[in-house]
Amino acid sequence: MRRVSILLALLGVAAAAALFVHFNAAEVAGAVLSIGWGGAALLLAIQGGLFCLLGLAWAVVQPGIRPRLLIWGRMVRDAATTCLPFSPVGGYVIGIRAVTLRGPTWTQAAGGTVVDVTAEITAQLLFSLFGVGVLLLARPGSDLIVPVGAGASAALVGLGVAVWQRARIGRVLGGLAAKLVGATAVQAATLGQQAQLLYAGHARLSGAVFLHFAGWMVTGVATWLGLRLLGLAPELVSVLALEALIDAVIAVAFVAPGAVGVQEAGYVGLGAVFGIPPDLALGVSLLRRGREVIWGLPILAIWQWQEVRRL
8 A cells, every 4th residue: 555655646746747847847936936935934824823723623523632732633644644655544643643642542532533534524525615606606618517516516415424324434434543553343442432422512513614614715815825926816716716626626636645746737727717827826836835845844853753752
């Protein structure tokens, strides 16, 4: 499985490099550098705020663990997903590990992760539906309407089924998470019970969905600011819709580590629908990846230092 992940990562890097070369890498790099230190600091600050927001969403569904610890766990989870050749599942496991280093049990952290990921996927689906709605209104003749609309409809049905069968899904996801880290049958059963208990808190789950939806909106605002820093003045609503559709594409292609290549192709292809030139689309994709990596590398270094201290 690790070899497949590395292969996909290399293919993604090759695809991204081909896009940059095709659309004049020098111009893309020049546009990115033109935002200056102030622009870079602003985007990094937004990324830091996003970490806090997503960590608080995890804390909402998991009372009893200090919010700042779950914010840290979320930072490690995202850093591993974006900077290491892992799928998001690998990031979940590493995030769980980061939390357990500071006291909480493995079943607590894993159970909360299962429920938090459910809330995040639900919020992302709602965000994607928002993007589809804007696409229908703003670009009624787009060739993307039929496939995107069909995918959104299927996802909406899936969401309904997931809400209806949330207890069973919690048991299944709990068992899967347990297998990923080699847990015993007793630990797996405890994890399933923990997830079901957290799923029962409907108000908390709804609050987490709201915070995650706000988080997806923040990613769109960051993209909008990035485009403005690059010299474009797009409408905020259009950019939010663009981000919603791109994030949906990235979620579908979750097997690609870090969405390398997928993200770049998404910004170029979907950006054209909303009138964004390919070079600026690649530029804003590079800004997004840059802020994630600049945050991610020191986060992973601190996490490794904590592991060494524990040993």
